[in-house]
Amino acid sequence: MVTLTIDGKTVEVPEGTTVLNAARAAGIEIPTLCDHPELTPYGGCRLCLVEIEGARTLMTSCTVPVGSNMKVQTKSPKVLAARKFVLSLIFSERNHFCPYCQVSGGDCDLQNSAYELDMTHWPLIPNYSPYPVDASHKYIVLDNNRCILCRRCVRACGELVGNHTLGFEERGAKSTLIADLGVPLGESTCVSCGTCVQVCPTGALIDRWSAYRGHRVDLDITQSICGGCSVGCSVEVLTRDNNLVRVEGDWEGPVNGGVLCERGRYSAVSEQRERITTPLVRKNGALEPATWEEALAAAAGRLQNREVAALASTRLSAEALYIFKKLFADGLKSGLVTTFEEGYTTAAASELAAARGAGFEGKLEDLKSADTVVIFGDDLTVEHRVAGFFVKRILPNGVRLLLVDTGANGLDGLSDLSLKYEPGKEVDVLRGIASAIIGKEESLASLAASTGIDAQSFQQAAELLKAAEKPVLVFGARFVAQQPQALPTLMDLADLTGAKVLGTKGGANSVTAAQYQLDSPFALNGHQVIYAALGDEDPSEDWVSRLSNVPGLVLQASYVSPLMDKADVVLPVANFQEQDGHFVNLEGRLQTARHALQPAADVRTNVEALTGLAAVLGVTVDDGWQEALAERLSSVAIAA
Amino acid sequence: MAKPKISSDWLCGCAGCHMSLLDIDERIALIAELADLRSTPITDLKEPDEEGVDVGILEGGINNSANEEVARKMRERAKILVALGDCAVFGGVPAMRNFCGIEEALKRAYVETESTDESGAVPDDPELAKMTRARALQEVVPVDVHVPGCPPSADTIFHVLSELAQGRRPELKDELLHWH
Numbered sequence: 143m144v145t146l147t148i149d150g151k152t153v154e155v156p157e158g159t160t161v162l163n164a165a166r167a168a169g170i171e172i173p174t175l176c177d178h179p180e181l182t183p184y185g186g187c188r189l190c191l192v193e194i195e196g197a198r199t200l201m202t203s204c205t206v207p208v209g210s211n212m213k214v215q216t217k218s219p220k221v222l223a224a225r226k227f228v229l230s231l232i233f234s235e236r237n238h239f240c241p242y243c244q245v246s247g248g249d250c251d252l253q254n255s256a257y258e259l260d261m262t263h264w265p266l267i268p269n270y271s272p273y274p275v276d277a278s279h280k281y282i283v284l285d286n287n288r289c290i291l292c293r294r295c296v297r298a299c300g301e302l303v304g305n306h307t308l309g310f311e312e313r314g315a316k317s318t319l320i321a322d323l324g325v326p327l328g329e330s331t332c333v334s335c336g337t338c339v340q341v342c343p344t345g346a347l348i349d350r351w352s353a354y355r356g357h358r359v360d361l362d363i364t365q366s367i368c369g370g371c372s373v374g375c376s377v378e379v380l381t382r383d384n385n386l387v388r389v390e391g392d393w394e395g396p397v398n399g400g401v402l403c404e405r406g407r408y409s410a411v412s413e414q415r416e417r418i419t420t421p422l423v424r425k426n427g428a429l430e431p432a433t434w435e436e437a438l439a440a441a442a443g444r445l446q447n448r449e450v451a452a453l454a455s456t457r458l459s460a461e462a463l464y465i466f467k468k469l470f471a472d473g474l475k476s477g478l479v480t481t482f483e484e485g486y487t488t489a490a491a492s493e494l495a496a497a498r499g500a501g502f503e504g505k506l507e508d509l510k511s512a513d514t515v516v517i518f519g520d521d522l523t524v525e526h527r528v529a530g531f532f533v534k535r536i537l538p539n540g541v542r543l544l545l546v547d548t549g550a551n552g553l554d555g556l557s558d559l560s561l562k563y564e565p566g567k568e569v570d571v572l573r574g575i576a577s578a579i580i581g582k583e584e585s586l587a588s589l590a591a592s593t594g595i596d597a598q599s600f601q602q603a604a605e606l607l608k609a610a611e612k613p614v615l616v617f618g619a620r621f622v623a624q625q626p627q628a629l630p631t632l633m634d635l636a637d638l639t640g641a642k643v644l645g646t647k648g649g650a651n652s653v654t655a656a657q658y659q660l661d662s663p664f665a666l667n668g669h670q671v672i673y674a675a676l677g678d679e680d681p682s683e684d685w686v687s688r689l690s691n692v693p694g695l696v697l698q699a700s701y702v703s704p705l706m707d708k709a710d711v712v713l714p715v716a717n718f719q720e721q722d723g724h725f726v727n728l729e730g731r732l733q734t735a736r737h738a739l740q741p742a743a744d745v746r747t748n749v750e751a752l753t754g755l756a757a758v759l760g761v762t763v764d765d766g767w768q769e770a771l772a773e774r775l776s777s778v779a780i781a782a
Numbered sequence: 783m784a785k786p787k788i789s790s791d792w793l794c795g796c797a798g799c800h801m802s803l804l805d806i807d808e809r810i811a812l813i814a815e816l817a818d819l820r821s822t823p824i825t826d827l828k829e830p831d832e833e834g835v836d837v838g839i840l841e842g843g844i845n846n847s848a849n850e851e852v853a854r855k856m857r858e859r860a861k862i863l864v865a866l867g868d869c870a871v872f873g874g875v876p877a878m879r880n881f882c883g884i885e886e887a888l889k890r891a892y893v894e895t896e897s898t899d900e901s902g903a904v905p906d907d908p909e910l911a912k913m914t915r916a917r918a919l920q921e922v923v924p925v926d927v928h929v930p931g932c933p934p935s936a937d938t939i940f941h942v943l944s945e946l947a948q949g950r951r952p953e954l955k956d957e958l959l960h961w962h
Binding site for chain 1: 925
């Protein structure tokens with residue numbers, strides 16, 4: 143520990159703490175612009191200058207580590223004058239005229255800093271040189287005229303997302319924020335995660351969708367989670383008068399720590415599908431509007447005394463999935479109650495957990511300390527993208543990346559080694575790597591022939607894993623769903639290398655569906671009617687075709703889809719932002735989604751729709767969803 | 783003691799700051815009790831008294847030679863000069879043209895507008911004031927009090943006027959200080 147004095151106050155902090163953080167720990171506020179808690183210190187804006195006794199000049203507190211017996215002044219006349227001067231320089235450098243800026247009036251850190259210093263004006267003549275504006279991106283406008291060169295966006299793009307798209311060209315006053323080597327942002331390697339917009343302290347990077355629709359102080363902010371996939375990122379949903387304005391990553395989020403992917407940030411705001419706002423019942427061949435009473439009675443009429451097969455979306459909450467199971471499996475005694483994922487993303491792990499009598503998967507957190515990451519059968523640039531960010535961001539630390547996949551993978555270019563194998567040969571792939579590790583070279587030739595991976599590549603993979611001290615094996619569903627022995631063999635490799643293991647799963651509540659045993663293949667066998675609790679999911683072409691010839695269909699859905707062509711009854715339900723519920727992410731974290739919007743008058747939540755249907759059918763349902771999560775052994779440790 | 787004399791005028795602005803001044807509503811009667819309102823764009827007297835005023839208030843930036851003349855006259859005759867609003871303090875919205883230059887701005891305004899036919903031309907009457915870059919007041923004359931805001935809120939303006947009318951220099955903080 144180091145002891146120092148800040149503004150006369152004695153502070154004790156661990157060695158290596160910056161003066162800025164030491165001051166914060168002591169409750170002393172130092173204004174900053176380029177500093178961000180999630181980013182490495184940069185010392186670019188100079189606003190956090192402090193006076194340190196014995197130092198030749200004022201020092202940037204965000205980059206100076208504390209020293210023993212250091213005496214720091216944060217509010218001396220010299221410091222306050224310097225801060226005003228620094229702000230005057232920044233304001234006069236580019237177009238920082240507030241009246242025509244999107245963030246002015248609450249969301250601008252630069253303007254707020256000036257207010258804090260009671261600045262009524264800046265005493266310098268502005269530099270009226272125009273800088274480039276790039277509006278080529280579908281979600282983001284990049285206006286260099288508003289840029290203060292703090293490089294928060296550059297650091298966020300590199301350090302948090304691992305994408306390194308943003309950078310600067312030129313020097314000094316000519317410094318220009320660019321994408322890649324100067325291509326339009328919309329044509330760059332940008333992955334549209336929007337993290338740069340979220341960290342920009344001024345109006346240099348603005349969100350097209352929410353621009354001029356209000357500042358944070360004007361908006362209602364709901365803490366929730368993303369329903370986009372099994373990663374379960376924490377989000378803040380910003381709304382105004384029951385309109386969705388934008389979605390931001392929650393910096394306090396235990397999973398994502400502020401970042402989101404394109405789906406998480408923009409899918410809800412750019413939703414184009416048409417909503418179903420009233421119950422519909424097919425009469426004389428056409429779907430006609432009906433009351434909920436009529437629609438539930440019609441649905442019950444279709445379901446009663448028939449062989450029913452039931453399907454649910456893994457975007458439904460644990461509460462809804464539990465009632466769904468109670469209603470169809472226990473109440474209507476249907477033998478085919480599953481999800482649209484059919485257990486594809488979880489069944490192998492659930493089976494192995496049962497066989498081992500224990501869970502075996504690690505946590506996303508393990509990626510932070512990994513020195514070698516192997517990804518089997520998942521493209522983390524397409525699905526589970528935030529997990530992909532976690533991998534990409536650690537690569538500059540010297541972390542080795544090994545990819546094992548059947549085809550092209552978005553991370554190929556970043557990998558140390560990328561093995562491509564013949565689909566269906568997963569077990570042999572794992573055996574090949576294991577054989578090379580233990581030096582069983584005689585078997586490599588046949589495994590090479592079987593998998594399409596040459597013996598030398600197996601050796602290289604083995605070298606990577608042998609050198610690893612903290613390896614993490616990440617597996618996607620398509621790697622373990624083909625061959626029953628794939629996951630057990632992968633665990634053998636994990637045991638051999640001392641690796642942590644993590645499966646990426648599928649939808650937001652895949653793990654919950656697995657716990658409720660909603661994980662069987664959807665094999666129709668004389669079923670007379672299908673109940674599809676689609677929720678707000680967009681049915682895949684495959685599902686539309688598979689359900690095109692069913693004898694009867696009752697649909698519980700938020701949006702118009704081709705499945706409606708076949709439906710006898712349609713129950714309109716709330717979308718993800720309109721209902722509360724619990725979700726278990728890929729590592730077993732039990733999280734809460736909260737509604738940020740009110741649905742239309744005739745739209746009900748999934749829980750209400752299923753409960754209403756159960757009541758009409760005379761089936762008793764209860765709210766034992768949480769206990770039911772523990773009824774089956776899981777491959778992950780499920781906990782709040 | 784004689785009431786302090788206050789004069790105001792507008793330059794390259796939109797009159798919005800004076801509209802905001804009128805938004806102080808009945809409080810203008812309080813100001814009139816405390817101060818002697820002399821020349822303003824909304825009173826009959828059009829120029830500050832030759833013998834001088836205590837407070838001169840200017841809305842708008844300086845955009846041409848005529849603005850410059852008005853500003854210099856106000857500065858000469860006022861003990862305290864107030865820059866009222868973002869255009870006077872920073873250059874404001876008219877300063878947007880500084881990023882493209884006068885020629886481009888004039889062409890866009892007089893020749894290229896969607897409603898202008900082929901006869902459109904930039905006015906060049908020698909009687910017209912000479913255009914300059916849009917400047918903040920402080921670029922041309924020393925300013926004593928800066929009141930930013932687009933426009934400054936009525937509360938801000940009332941605070942400024944009442945402080946000045948009572949012989950104090952107004953300080954802008956918290957809710958009264960805004961640049962938009």
